[in-house]
Amino acid sequence: MPSDPRVTKALAALAQPIAEFRAAVQGALAQADDFLAAQNADAATQAARAAAELGAFAATHVDAAKFAAMFPAVAKADKPSTAVLKKAATILRNVAAQGDAACLASVTEGHKLGATIDAALAAVGQAFGAIIITELVRGGRYKAAEHDRLLDPTEFRAWNNAERRFAPPLVVEVDGVDLHAGALLDFADGREKIVLVVRGAAPPAALVRCVTPGTFVLQTVDGTGLDRLAGYEGPAIAAFLPEGAATFMHDPTAGKEPWQRLTVPFLPAGPFKAVGGFSAWQMEQDVKMLADLARTPFAVPATPGAKGAPALGAGEAVDRIAAWLLDTSGLKA
Amino acid sequence: MSASATAAPAPPKVLRVPEHTVEIVSDSGEGAQKCGQIFGAVSAKMGNGVWTVELIPAEIQPPARVPEGASGNRIRIGERAVTNWGDRTNLVIAFNEQVLLARHRVDALADDCVILIEDKWVRHDDPDIVAQWDAAMKELSSKPYRIIPVAMEDQCLTITDTPRKGKNMFALGMLARIYGRDMERIKEQIAHTFRKKSEEVYKTNVALLELGFHWAEDNVPLRVEIPTHASDKPLVVMNGNEAIGMGAMASGMELCAMYPITPATSVTHYLSEVFEKFGGTIHQAEDEIAAVGAAIGASFAGKVAFTITSGPGMALKTEFLGLAVMTETPLVLVDVQRGGPSTGLPTKVEQSDLLAAMFGQTGDAPHIVMAPATIEECFHIMITARRLAETFRTLVMVMTDANLATGVTPYPKPALDEKWQAAPLDLAPVKDGQKPYDWDPQTGLSERIIPGRPGGMFTLTGLAHDDRSKVAYSADIHQRSSAMRSRKIAVLQSLLQPPKVYGEDSGDLLVVGWGSTKGAIEEAVDRARKEGLKVSALHLRFLSPLEPGLKAIFKKFKKVLAVEINYSDEPDDPYVTEENRRRGQMSILLRNATLVDVDCWGRVPGEPLRPMSILEAIRGRLPRGGAA
Numbered sequence: 001m002p003s004d005p006r007v008t009k010a011l012a013a014l015a016q017p018i019a020e021f022r023a024a025v026q027g028a029l030a031q032a033d034d035f036l037a038a039q040n041a042d043a044a045t046q047a048a049r050a051a052a053e054l055g056a057f058a059a060t061h062v063d064a065a066k067f068a069a070m071f072p073a074v075a076k077a078d079k080p081s082t083a084v085l086k087k088a089a090t091i092l093r094n095v096a097a098q099g100d101a102a103c104l105a106s107v108t109e110g111h112k113l114g115a116t117i118d119a120a121l122a123a124v125g126q127a128f129g130a131i132i133i134t135e136l137v138r139g140g141r142y143k144a145a146e147h148d149r150l151l152d153p154t155e156f157r158a159w160n161n162a163e164r165r166f167a168p169p170l171v172v173e174v175d176g177v178d179l180h181a182g183a184l185l186d187f188a189d190g191r192e193k194i195v196l197v198v199r200g201a202a203p204p205a206a207l208v209r210c211v212t213p214g215t216f217v218l219q220t221v222d223g224t225g226l227d228r229l230a231g232y233e234g235p236a237i238a239a240f241l242p243e244g245a246a247t248f249m250h251d252p253t254a255g256k257e258p259w260q261r262l263t264v265p266f267l268p269a270g271p272f273k274a275v276g277g278f279s280a281w282q283m284e285q286d287v288k289m290l291a292d293l294a295r296t297p298f299a300v301p302a303t304p305g306a307k308g309a310p311a312l313g314a315g316e317a318v319d320r321i322a323a324w325l326l327d328t329s330g331l332k333a
Numbered sequence: 334m335s336a337s338a339t340a341a342p343a344p345p346k347v348l349r350v351p352e353h354t355v356e357i358v359s360d361s362g363e364g365a366q367k368c369g370q371i372f373g374a375v376s377a378k379m380g381n382g383v384w385t386v387e388l389i390p391a392e393i394q395p396p397a398r399v400p401e402g403a404s405g406n407r408i409r410i411g412e413r414a415v416t417n418w419g420d421r422t423n424l425v426i427a428f429n430e431q432v433l434l435a436r437h438r439v440d441a442l443a444d445d446c447v448i449l450i451e452d453k454w455v456r457h458d459d460p461d462i463v464a465q466w467d468a469a470m471k472e473l474s475s476k477p478y479r480i481i482p483v484a485m486e487d488q489c490l491t492i493t494d495t496p497r498k499g500k501n502m503f504a505l506g507m508l509a510r511i512y513g514r515d516m517e518r519i520k521e522q523i524a525h526t527f528r529k530k531s532e533e534v535y536k537t538n539v540a541l542l543e544l545g546f547h548w549a550e551d552n553v554p555l556r557v558e559i560p561t562h563a564s565d566k567p568l569v570v571m572n573g574n575e576a577i578g579m580g581a582m583a584s585g586m587e588l589c590a591m592y593p594i595t596p597a598t599s600v601t602h603y604l605s606e607v608f609e610k611f612g613g614t615i616h617q618a619e620d621e622i623a624a625v626g627a628a629i630g631a632s633f634a635g636k637v638a639f640t641i642t643s644g645p646g647m648a649l650k651t652e653f654l655g656l657a658v659m660t661e662t663p664l665v666l667v668d669v670q671r672g673g674p675s676t677g678l679p680t681k682v683e684q685s686d687l688l689a690a691m692f693g694q695t696g697d698a699p700h701i702v703m704a705p706a707t708i709e710e711c712f713h714i715m716i717t718a719r720r721l722a723e724t725f726r727t728l729v730m731v732m733t734d735a736n737l738a739t740g741v742t743p744y745p746k747p748a749l750d751e752k753w754q755a756a757p758l759d760l761a762p763v764k765d766g767q768k769p770y771d772w773d774p775q776t777g778l779s780e781r782i783i784p785g786r787p788g789g790m791f792t793l794t795g796l797a798h799d800d801r802s803k804v805a806y807s808a809d810i811h812q813r814s815s816a817m818r819s820r821k822i823a824v825l826q827s828l829l830q831p832p833k834v835y836g837e838d839s840g841d842l843l844v845v846g847w848g849s850t851k852g853a854i855e856e857a858v859d860r861a862r863k864e865g866l867k868v869s870a871l872h873l874r875f876l877s878p879l880e881p882g883l884k885a886i887f888k889k890f891k892k893v894l895a896v897e898i899n900y901s902d903e904p905d906d907p908y909v910t911e912e913n914r915r916r917g918q919m920s921i922l923l924r925n926a927t928l929v930d931v932d933c934w935g936r937v938p939g940e941p942l943r944p945m946s947i948l949e950a951i952r953g954r955l956p957r958g959g960a961a
Contacts, residue, residue: 027757052752055584055716057705061874062717066828070776071724139761 006223006240007171010195011100013226014169017193018103021127021168022096028131029092032085035138038074039082049073075140084144085137087151088130095127107174114183117194120170121187122153128163129154156187164190169230171195176202177276179239181209188215188235195226196239203278204268205246205286210237211258211293217250225249244268246290262294349558351412352382353512354419354443357504358405358436359428360397361390364501368426369406370741371522372508377570377743378518380561382411384852385572386418386941387739388436389596389680398462400435407441410512412560415742416707416852420945422446424511424557426504428485429454430469437473439938444476447555449507451500452482481553483507488548492540499541506545512557516546567746573711573737577667578603580715581639582611583747585754586665588638590616590627595679596735597641597669621649625666629653632662633793635758635783637719639665644673644686651694654728656795658698658818661770661779663722663729665715670734670848672939681939682735684848684898687918690730691877697815699822700728702877706851709744710874711737716753723755725821726781732876734898736849736941762787769793769802770814777820822878829875831882836862836869839889841955845931846896847873847919850942854896857947866955876922884927893931894954895920896947901935 011018038046043065050071051064058064077085095102105120107113129150136142159167167190176198187194188210210217216236218225221243228251229236241247248264255261267290272283355372359365366387373385388405395402409419421443427433427450436442454466473480489496489503502523509519523538571579578600581589589608591601601615608615618624624640631638642650647668657664670686672678690702701721705714714731722729763782769791771779779800782789791802797814799805834843835855846854851872861868869890873880887893901917902909916924917933924931934950936942 030751031757049752052750054720055713055750055753056747057710057713057717057874058720060833061830061880063828063830070824070828135759135761139759141761141764 004173004197004199006197007104007173009223010171010197010226010238010240011103013223013230014103014171014193014195016230017169017191018100021103021166022099024131024166025092025096025127028127028134029089029096031138032089032092032130032134035074035077035134036082036085036089038072039077041073043068046073074138077137077140080144081137081140081142084133084142084148084151088133088137091126091130091151092134095124095130103168103170105170105172107172107178112183113172113174113178113180113196114186116174117170117172117183117187118155120172121156121167121192124168124170125156125159125163126151126153127168128159128166156189156192159190161190164192166190167192169193169195171197173197173199175276176200176242177278179203179206179278181206181237184210184237185212185215188212188237191234193229193232193236194238195229196237198239198241200242201273201275202239202241202245203275203283203286204241204244204272205248205283205290206278207237207239208246208248208286208290208293211250211262214252215250216252217248219246219248221245221247246287248290248294257297258293259296262290264290264294267291345554345556347556347558349560351559352410352415352419353424353557353559354407354409354422355508355512356388356405356407356422356425356436356441357427357501357508358388358403358425358432359501360402360432361393361395361404363404363428363497365405365426365428365504367526368501368505368508369408371505371519371526372512372514373406373408373410373741374570375514375518375522376408376410376512377568377741379515380563381559382413382415383570383742384409384415384418385739385741386736387680388940389739391678391680398429398431398465400431400438403432403435405432410559412562417850417856417944418736418740418853418941419856420943424555425449426483426507427451428500428504430466430473434469434472437476439940442476442478444478446476446478448473448478448480449483449504449553450480451485453484453486455482483548483552488544489541492544493537499537502538502541503545503548506542506547507549507553508545509542510546510549511553511555512559516542564743564745568743569746570741570743571708572599572739572741573705573708573733574599574669574739575603576708576711577641577669577715577731577733577738578608580712581665582608582613583712583749583753584716584719585637586613586639586715586719587636588614588616588628588631589641590618590624590631590638591641592618592621592624592646594621594643594646596671596738597643597646597667599738600641600667600669621646622653625650625653625657625664629657629660629662629664632657632664633660633784635760635785637663637723637755639667639715639719641667641669643669643671643679644689645676647686647689647693654700655694655696655698657728658694658700659696659795660793661726661781661818662793663719663726663781665718665722665729665731667715667731667733669738670732672937678939680735682849682898682941683937683939684732684734684850685900685918685937686732687847687876687897687899688921690732691922697819698728699819700730700877701725701822701825701875702730702732703875704732704848704873705737706848706872706874707744708737708740708742712744712747714874719753719755721825723781725825726779727818727821730877732848734849736898740849758783760786763789768800770798770800770817772800772814772817774817775820776824777817778824779817826875826878826881829878829880831886832871832873832880834869834871834886837867838869838886840867840869841890842866842868842892842894842951843887843890844868844870844894844896844947844951845873845919845923846870847876848897850896850898850947853942853944854947856944857951860944860948861951864952866951868951868955873919879922879926883923884929887923887927887929887931892954893923893929894950895923895931895933895935896942896950897933897935898937898942899935900937901933 046068047065050068218238917935920933
């Protein structure tokens with residue numbers, strides 16, 4: 001069990017995509033094992049399998065042995081196919097055995113955030129190759145020269161669209177001094193979800209650099225918003241930061257404009273102290289950028305006596321700014 | 334009347350019996366069915382064998398207080414497993430005398446039947462109603478029934494202002510006392526039944542239940558004890574439609590496309606509560622044709638799809654069923670049969686879709702037809718049906734009926750097996766040169782291509798086509814493709830086992846049945862054998878292809894009699910001759926397949942066959958002494 005309760009919280013929030021990934025791995029492993037077992041199955045075993053597939057209704061009505069002989073569960077595979085399938089099964093078994101730990105990584109001293117994520121995804125992503133190998137062998141289409149490299153660890157950038165959409169989520173423990181947000185954008189594709197659990201002092205708004213139109217970005221200090229992240233049908237990046245950091249959520253489904261998509265419950269005020277390679281000025285700029293992105297693009301003067309201009313919806317803003325222009329220009333009837 | 338509600342209670346007579354049959358009958362909407370369902374479910378959970386049959390009027394809202402509107406439930410409870418609804422009822426609770434008359438007139442009540450009847454009608458302000466009551470009592474006096482008047486409404490009014498809606502719980506309470514049912518289990522069942530209603534509704538129902546219980550304690554001088562036997566296996570209690578729905582899920586079905594039709598609709602009532610949780614979708618289409626079209630389309634696209642309907646709906650689906658056969662698209666159709674022809678008897682049981690199911694499609698459309706014989710088989714047949722539909726790339730019809738659909742019985746809880754589910758789709762590129770209908774010349778089988786597989790694009794057509802799915806009208810291609818579609822049915826028959834005879838393998842008479850009549854036929858055969866008659870039974874599950882070895886089995890009996898809930902002319906009916914006699918549908922099939930002179934006996938009473946009726950038919954076919 002992870003010692004940091006935030007890791008547990010992050011894994012819990014990502015339970016659904018983790019379960020989907022693990023189910024795919026388990027499913028493929030079961031198919032691989034079944035196929036391998038069936039290669040050596042005797043007639044009685046094959047009949048038992050056919051009987052199981054046909055169910056209890058057929059038990060006294062269908063001759064399972066004849067059925068199995070006519071419809072073998074699997075085609076006969078050659079030796080290279082069997083060998084590669086065994087390798088694939090081993091990879092799948094290893095990934096499956098790790099459980100949730102397959103979706104955990106930690107940035108250790110001397111390593112970079114991006115490289116750590118890349119390595120973790122490449123390792124777990126081997127499962128995709130193993131799943132494909134399983135399908136190829138089962139379908140009798142495996143060709144060693146063409147397909148063997150599928151079992152090598154493959155970096156995220158080489159994953160195809162389907163794999164990116166089915167990518168396993170990752171929870172990464174990282175020290176604040178290593179929180180180089182730019183590296184995260186390499187993984188903002190498909191449905192990849194990365195949650196950083198940040199240890200120690202950290203730049204207060206580093207993830208603002210990840211705000212791009214289709215990416216769900218979250219900074220939280222207590223886990224708020226992780227459920228929304230988990231349910232988002234696209235790439236998502238989050239950071240679990242220490243108290244005092246900016247908290248914000250950039251939800252691409254919330255509107256067309258950045259200020260519509262961004263909610264910023266808390267913006268820290270400076271001055272900031274440098275953290276590792278992040279200067280105080282840099283942190284100030286991050287916070288300022290976050291404030292700018294979240295700001296309504298025009299200020300509507302408050303009507304005399306009113307308490308202030310509320311945040312506006314886009315259509316409403318147009319109407320009100322037009323009214324204000326007419327008012328200030330003296331053209332209003 | 335032999336007793337009064339206000340008379341001093343005599344010590345109750347305790348009846349220890351191996352089985353008893355109960356009915357609750359009311360006007361439509363008075364909740365007798367709910368009462369019966371709860372009573373049946375609790376009895377099953379307590380370890381009794383149970384078979385329930387819903388008594389449903391043909392109209393949704395028939396007029397009140399008419400015999401034709403009788404609605405309710407019949408529950409046969411036994412010490413051991415109960416396989417059918419039996420012969421006659423031993424105890425009835427009736428909410429008015431007209432619905433009771435309905436049951437009396439169809440000879441549903443045993444001569445010594447105990448009748449608990451709402452007696453408010455005898456005091457009614459309307460003299461016509463009082464006169465109807467008097468006339469009914471006179472008619473009922475033709476039998477030595479034991480009638481106990483019960484002021485149900487007056488009692489219920491002490492708890493609720495709407496006794497019409499609460500009387501059923503009062504009746505349930507009476508039954509609970511008479512039959513010694515577990516009140517806590519009943520309350521649990523009430524809570525489950527009214528789970529979508531308010532707490533207040535539950536409390537009122539429980540109060541009415543307890544009122545009925547205590548009233549019976551003081552006023553009904555009868556207790557019935559039926560030994561219970563706890564099963565060593567976990568049991569589930571459900572009706573056939575729920576079993577079909579559950580079986581569909583267990584088999585990995587992903588889409589149920591349907592249009593509502595009695596008595597099939599409740600499959601989707603059940604599925605609508607659970608199907609989505611398992612990744613399934615129910616599509617209620619705009620009509621029957623669209624429903625089957627959606628199912629075929631989904632199946633073609635790689636989903637595992639089925640459609641449910643009843644006779645009139647199957648008639649509407651006819652053209653598309655042919656399309657499934659012609660395009661070799663796997664499809665499971667469940668036909669919950671009701672009385673016909675046309676819209677017929679929507680709520681009543683019949684087996685008369687058999688020939689329409691087998692031969693109703695235009696052109697030559699060979700496909701698989703199967704029939705479950707029990708509610709348990711309704712579950713398991715869906716697994717077999719899906720597997721065969723996909724293996725043989727064809728239409729599989731599952732023929733159930735209103736008796737199985739609405740009947741409730743306990744059966745061993747199925748141990749789910751992932752192997753029941755369809756294997757994941759193979760979306761890899763099709764092999765070089767592979768065609769959509771690469772028929773094996775021996776078996777007619779070919780590998781199915783799912784749209785989206787690289788290299789697998791082809792035009793699906795209901796027109797005659799060659800193995801590339803190209804429209805082709807040439808004589809040799811149509812001859813060959815017809816043979817290939819037909820061959821698959823022969824191949825399936827080669828994989829079937831000969832059916833097992835119930836009883837001795839030879840004798841004077843073999844009774845052949847199919848579908849929901851199994852329990853009644855076997856009970857009748859058991860009784861006949863006790864009388865010394867050399868009778869056996871054979872129950873078929875596969876109807877197309879027929880199970881193998883029938884001719885050899887038939888030849889070991891002097892006579893073969895097909896029994897079914899279908900009309901057939903009797904040999905001595907006016908104008909009926911050996912040549913023009915319209916035989917029962919099953920016997921037509923059997924005669925055709927075996928060239929054996931299979932006799933038939935069928936009835937269409939709108940209710941399940943009674944063992945006694947079948948026994949009389951058996952006796953009628955065998956001269957006294959048993960020799961045919």
